[in-house]
Amino acid sequence: MQVLLQCVVSGILLGGLYAIIGIGLSIVFGIMKLTNIAHGTLMILSSFFIMVIVNNFIPNVFLAILVAIVLMVIVAFLFQKFLVNAVIDKGDEPALLVTFGVSICVQNILEIFFASNPQSLSATNKFAGGNIIETKLFSVPGSYFIDFVVAVIVIVALSIIMKRTDIGRAIRATSDNKRAAELMGVNTKVMFVVTMGIAMATATIAGYLVGSTFVFYSYSGSGYLIIAFGVVVIGGMGSLFGTLIGGILLGLVQLLGANFFGTGWQALTGYVFMLIILAVLPNGILGSGKRS
């Protein structure tokens, strides 16, 4: 019973981390209808940015994250403005291939500089390694707890921005009907750049949380891309709260799978669950868009 309860607690909290990994992929798909294959690699790029900044320039991790966010927003601007926007009107495939190419390039650049050595940001997170709550029935790992809280804060903040600000409404309008948005005076290509910027800012926060919770490698991005896919397929592409639900369900199912069938089954149970959701609810739990 204790083990089961611990799996449920850890699964829910791990789901927060999964959710924040998936947010960027979800909003880019929701707004631009673009599947950003480079999402996981760009998130890991931000983990490396933070590591380099903390180790060499700014020891304060919060400032380092802020600098990394700025750097990643610049990366997003260049990526979107000069690569994706150049092909986005030419159909789905060219943009998909561009993101795939960027993913391979970034991964190779990371390997040149950092080889395939394991890296970690856990030393910068004072909650890592210990439990924040301990009872007889279960404990709450500090890093998982922080991951979950940050994910909820990011998702709530993004929802408020999308609902209450002109720029947020313009992004939603672009997603809803690009032509009508242009007729309202919205520069939709600028909205795509802003969306990619928001996605990369959230990916940077995710990059820090991933790096302070687990070890990471230059090639870790593709593994996290699969997690992000799982989250958005379950929760629904383009839905912020769907992403949180998707993350929690994926984390929960994975840890319960590991508990019942053995640790080797953790990933498999998560993705079998994803396939079931895909078959029963093709748009995910809270998704409204059509999956192409």
Added chain:
Amino acid sequence: MSEKDIILKVEDIEVKYGDFLAISDLSMEVERGKITTIIGANGAGKSTLLDTIMGLNKPTKGKIYMEGKDITKMKTNAIVRTGIGMAPEGSLVFEGMSVKENLLMGSYVPESRKKRAELFERVYSLFPVLKEKEKQAATFLSGGQRQMLAIARALMADPKIVICDEISLGLAPVIINDIFDKVKDINKEFGTTFIIVDQEVQRSVDNSDYSFVMVKGNIVMEGEPSKLDIDEVKDAFFGMNKYA
């Protein structure tokens, strides 16, 4: 008509879709503060013309001027800021947004954001049903309400010109009359210029101050309602007699 009275001028434009010539050497002048209708059968090039004015299509030759300013090469978002609003064909409301959010999007450009409270008051007094349904998702509105929302959303930019493409598409006659009455009220009260495309010939002529008749990408006839020969307009619309 003096230059001062002309709010929009289209000069010898040509628009192509690949090799297909959709509009050829078309010129028109729209008078400030008037309701102008564009009449033409399907495929005459009406929507292409309106999309070109809005910058959604780029002409291969010719110029478009808004209050004397060349807007031919401007992007759509910049053209909106010159004071042209559009209620597009099929309304194109933002389905996933509430009525109020749709209206807020109408005043997205910085010039109209400052006047939002006043503009909301104006559109809600013109279309009280939108006030009643402001929290409802636009996707649940009826056809007539969607058209009202599209016009109200265009008005939220406080435009000098409102372009309505296929204003009556899919609407019941009683609702169409109601919408035309609203257009006349707005035109009379605020002096807003309207350019309207409607499929029904007689109604288009009756509700306008000036009409243009389009056939195969060009204007073949124009004039005030009293000076237009309605039988000839119908011939042009249906491609009969000399328009065959």
